[in-house]
Amino acid sequence: MGHLRGKLLPPALAIVFSMLLCGVALVISGANPFSAFGVMVTQVGKGTTLVDIINSTGIYYIAALAVAIGFQMNLFNIGVEGQYRVAAVVAAVVGGSIALPPGIHTLVIIIVGALAGAAWAAIPAILKVTRGVNEVISTIMMNGLAMGFSAYLIRDDIFGELRGNNIRTPEIPSSGWMPGISFGGGGTMFGFLFVAIALGVGYWIMMNRTRFGFELRASGESSTAASAGGVNAKKMVLVSMLLSGAIAGLIGLPEMLGRDHTFSLNFTAGIGFSGIAIALLGRNHPGGIAFGALLWAFLDKSGLALDNVGVPREIVTIMQGSIVLSVVVAYEVVRRVELAAEQRRVGRELGTVGGAA
Structure with missing residues (x-):
């Protein structure tokens, strides 16, 4: 029970604190926080907002899984941003230049995206294990390279084509699309959402039911202890970064296969x-x-309605930022409270034993 409380209480405190913080900011700016939060909730039932939230949740979920794999290894893969952009443009170029039967065409695009993401993540991974280069620095630099590289690939004299005022890759044929679930006027849910769910299940199984997951967590907690137990720490760094990059390579595919093509x-x-x-x-x-991911998507999509009540949409960004900051503080506060409670419990037990003696 205490373990569950330690998991659930910090994010709950963080969300409440961020809402209070944003409420204060709204009051200072002269707006009514109750009407602002109310219009965000009612917006969910309007138009395509609910389906948009579900679609965004799947995309954010894949992105967070890519980051989480690195975190399990104590690696800070900031390069997810660049990895998914490079993977998306490479997958789009390949998908738009081949003709395959439906299903197979889609699968090839997904595999290409994963491989491209892993290949882009391999550069900082190799630098980490061979030269000891900090992955934070290398992945930040790789993000900048990714922006330029993706823009270069879609030039009209390379792989792109000019359509009106926009440069883009050739459209992927319908055989490469991933069908979604249509709700009529409510929008269409991306079929890739089910891939995101499968990735989540696979991630849980890998981390909790496989030897690789155990070695990954052990290496993240103490690479020295893991090495003493026969775990190759450098190999784990390389594999976890490649796996993180491969999942990152899938982030852009829900929109590409389900809507933009x-x-x-x-x-x-x-x-x-x-x-x-x-x-x-x-x-x-x-x-x-x-x-x-659901909370992030809700704030993103329902926040569009804030303009209707004269509230700046940037309040959503403030709320998201304050959630991240306060969740870190909340986990530390809860950890210290539980540690103090544990120390008091041990003290009482030792006192009882000492009194009985």
């Missing part, structure tokens, strides 16, 4: 950085990450 300069950015925040909020647990 191409990669352009307008491709969604910033998902990788959101994945870091969501993984922190979910404490690397697949269930916690799912909750964090």
Whole structure:
């Protein structure tokens, strides 16, 4: 019971604190916080908002899983942002230039995306295990390279084509699309959502039911102790970074296979950085990450309605940022409270034993 409380209480405190913080900010700006939060909740039932939230949840979930695998190894893979952009453009180029039967075509695009993401993550991984280069520095630099590399690949004299004022890759044929579930006027849910669910289940099984998962967690907690137990720490760093990059390579595919069918300069950015925040909020647990992804998607999509009541949409960004900051503080506060309670319990037991003697 105490373990469960330690898992659930910190994010709950963080969310309440961020709402209070945003409420104070709204009051200072002269807005009514109750009407602002109310319009966000009622927006869920309007138009395609609910389906948009579900679709975004799946995308954020994949991003957070990619980050969480690195976190399990004590690796801070900030390069998820660049890995999914490079993977998306490579998958779009390959998908738009081949003709295969439906299903197989889609599967090839998914495999290409995963391999491209893993290949981009392999560079900082190799630098880490061979030269000891900090992955935070190398992945940040790789993000900058990814932006330039993806823009270069879609130039109209390389793999791209000019359509109006937008440069994009050739459209993927319908045989490569992934069908979704249509709700009529309510929108269409991406079929890739089921892939995200499968990834979550696979992640849980890997971390809790396999030798690899045990070695991964052991290496993350203490590489020295893991090495003494026969675990190759460098191999674990390399494999976890490649696996993180492979999952990152799938982040852009829900929108590409389910809606856009191409990669352009307008491709969604910033998902990788959101994945870091969501993984922190979910404490690397697949269930916690799912909750964090749903919350993030809700704030993103329902926040669009704030303009209707004269509230700046940026309040959503403030709320998201304060959730991340406060969840870190909340976990530390709960940890210290539980530690103090444990010390008091041990003290009482020792006093009882001493009195009986």
